Amino acid sequence: MxxxxxxxxxxxxxxxxxxxxxxxxxxxxxxxxxxxxxxxxxxxxxxxxxxxxxxxxxxxxxxxxxxxxxxxxxxxxxxxxxxxxPCLKVKPQPELQRQGFLQLGVEVYGGALLAPWFDRDLSLAGRVTFREGGKVESQRVDFKTPIAIIPNLAIHLNRGANDGWAINAQNELPPILAQVPGGERFDFRALLADQLGREHGLNADVVLDYELSFYDTQPAAVVGLNGEFIAGxxxxxxxxxxxxxxxxxxxxxxxxxxxxxxxxxxxxxxxxxxxxxxxxxxxxxxxxxxxxxxxxxxxxxxxxxxxxxxxxxxxxxxxxxxxxxxxxxxxxxxxxxxxxxxxxxxxxxxxxxxxxxxxxxxxxxxxxxxxxxxxxxxxxxxxxxxxxxxxxxxxxxxxxxxxxxxxxxxxxxxxxxxxxxxxxxxxxx
CATH class of the missing domain: 3.40.630.10 (Zn peptidases)
Incomplete structure (x- = not known):
């Protein structure tokens, strides 16, 4: 049992x-x-x-x-x-393009331990509200595969990282999703419309709003020398x-x-x-x-x-x-x-x-x-x-x-x- x-x-x-x-x-x-x-x-x-x-x-x-x-x-x-x-939730206008990288602005939900979010394979899931054929509907989405990561700064550039480093949620938590050519603008809501089509076969006229959060794609597991623990x-x-x-x-x-x-x-x-x-x-x-x-x-x-x-x-x-x-x-x-x-x-x-x-x-x-x-x-x-x-x-x-x-x-x-x-x-x- x-x-x-x-x-x-x-x-x-x-x-x-x-x-x-x-x-x-x-x-x-x-x-x-x-x-x-x-x-x-x-x-x-x-x-x-x-x-x-x-x-x-x-x-x-x-x-x-x-x-x-x-x-x-x-x-x-x-x-x-x-x-x-506790998690990282995507902001309403999240698109950030810095140094040739596409990132999404996030807001911390709840009393999260922030340090473990770095260097993890992240995906995105939640609820999307959209219009299709003049009707407003909502649907769950889950990208499932790793689409983002929050890389740590190398110890060589942050010598005090092991001495009680205070993480700045605004500046240091936006995950990286991709590299983008200079001048090319990314539309996050268009990405969500595509995901609705791929996941549910929906043809959204426009994505109106969403409640989305990042999560770790590593599945839960029984761990320990004798299987004593569940990690997840x-x-x-x-x-x-x-x-x-x-x-x-x-x-x-x-x-x-x-x-x-x-x-x-x-x-x-x-x-x-x-x-x-x-x-x-x-x-x-x-x-x-x-x-x-x-x-x-x-x-x-x-x-x-x-x-x-x-x-x-x-x-x-x-x-x-x-x-x-x-x-x-x-x-x-x-x-x-x-x-x-x-x-x-x-x-x-x-x-x-x-x-x-x-x-x-x-x-x-x-x-x-x-x-x-x-x-x-x-x-x-x-x-x-x-x-x-x-x-x-x-x-x-x-x-x-x-x-x-x-x-x-x-x-x-x-x-x-x-x-x-x-x-x-x-x-x-």
Whole structure:
């Protein structure tokens, strides 16, 4: 099972270079499992035991498996994750022609580690909005092959590179795509129109706009002397999206279960399709339209907010509290912060720990050092919007927010097992 899950994750990462592609990948797998797509603009006819999903902005997705009884009496088991990762996004007028080279101006999305982006084989993917035959449409694109690179400056010309070099995002990050003859102007939107034709057979009259980002073309892989690790891009947080999907598709309980994977977590979740927007609340209210029943349902529910945790790095052990250094391949991590950067409390942590013990899944704890700031995730945001009890958890990883991250190859199976038990749980605390 472990090897099958890991290969499935590797395939999912390859098919999901952007939140648009990740959402489409999740939707494809849900439809194959019999889930019916809902349109937010249409009336819904929800039935017990029904299986449904919906998307918003093509970059966030909610999947619902209705139970036999009303959520007002049985509650809702929610698992939350996010589809976005730090990256380099192409600017609206990106064309740069300098020293005979074609480059594209980029904007840093999220809290990216920038140094690893240098000297990588990059491709480009995202969503393009265009006009065809007088109609405005949008379509995903993925160039797939390496079309760009950000070369480092040689050490001979940057002697201080190993002494804490501050990267200037405006000047030093534009990737190089090609050499161009002097005086010849390059039209990036014409390139996108050609890509729409090659990839989808579309004949765009004009490319109106786009949301595109660069990504590393090196595929994820199982690495290590004994295959102990998974290395790949966007493990934060497509790893949790994939684990939640596998748990939902394999769960056999009769309770109402929800998987929510939202965009824009890396920049605060404040958007129409982010966790700080109304998407999840509006969806749950339509599933339970009676207001009193809705409040009862929320108070009987629990959210497992799944987002990667910081594993203790052997080269930097002092970055962790001595008693709270999660190890790779030692199971999911319960994340705690007394200032509510995580929404975990003793009751929700205890319930998650109980599930792990019952399933013989190892479990760990993380608290940030008292002299360091703590990150956050969608858990506190959703908890404050819905009033739902929440536990923040995640699998330990290294190099979070790098272009290539590292996780334990045993931990995905651990997380899928405990999330499956959560979805099947008869009673919540």
């Amino acid at each position: 472990r090897d099958t899950l890991n290969q499935g994750l590797i395939d999912f990462l390859k098919a999901s270079p952007t939140p648009f592609h990740a959402t489409a990948s999740l939707a494809k797998r849900l439809e194959a499992a019999g889930y019916q797509r809902l349109n937010e603009r249409d009336p819904w006819a929800i039935s017990p035991n029904g299986r449904y999903y919906l998307t918003r902005n093509d970059s966030s997705i909610i999947a619902v498996r209705m139970g036999r009884q009303s959520p007002a009496t049985g509650g809702i088991r929610l698992v939350g994750a996010h589809t976005d990762s 891009a966007r493990l934060d947080n497509l790893l949790s999206c994939y684990a939640g999907l596998q748990a939902l598709l394999g769960a056999e309980g009769e309770e109402t279960c929800v998987l929510v994977c939202t965009d824009h977590e890396e920049i605060g979740s404040t958007s129409a399709c982010g966790a700080d927007g109304p998407m999840l609340e509006q969806t749950l209210q339509r599933l339970v339209p009676d207001q009193a029943d809705y409040v009862r349902a929320i108070q009987r529910s629990l959210l497992v907010s799944a987002d990667n945790a910081h594993g203790v790095h052997p080269n930097y052990p002092d970055k962790h509290d001595g008693n709270h250094g999660p190890k790779l391949n030692a199971g999911p991590v319960i994340k705690v912060n007394s200032n509510q950067r995580y929404a975990t409390n003793s009751e929700t942590a205890g319930f998650f720990r109980h599930l792990c013990m019952a399933e013989e899944v190892p479990v760990q704890s993380f608290v940030v050092r008292s002299d360091m700031g703590c990150g956050s995730t969608i858990g506190p945001i959703i908890a404050s919007h819905l009033g739902v009890r929440t536990v923040d958890i995640g699998l330990p990883t290294f190099a979070m927010h790098s272009i290539r991250e590292l996780a334990g190859s045993q931990d995905l199976a651990h997380l899928v097992k405990v999330l499956s038990a959560f979805y099947a749980s008869q009673e919540l605390p």
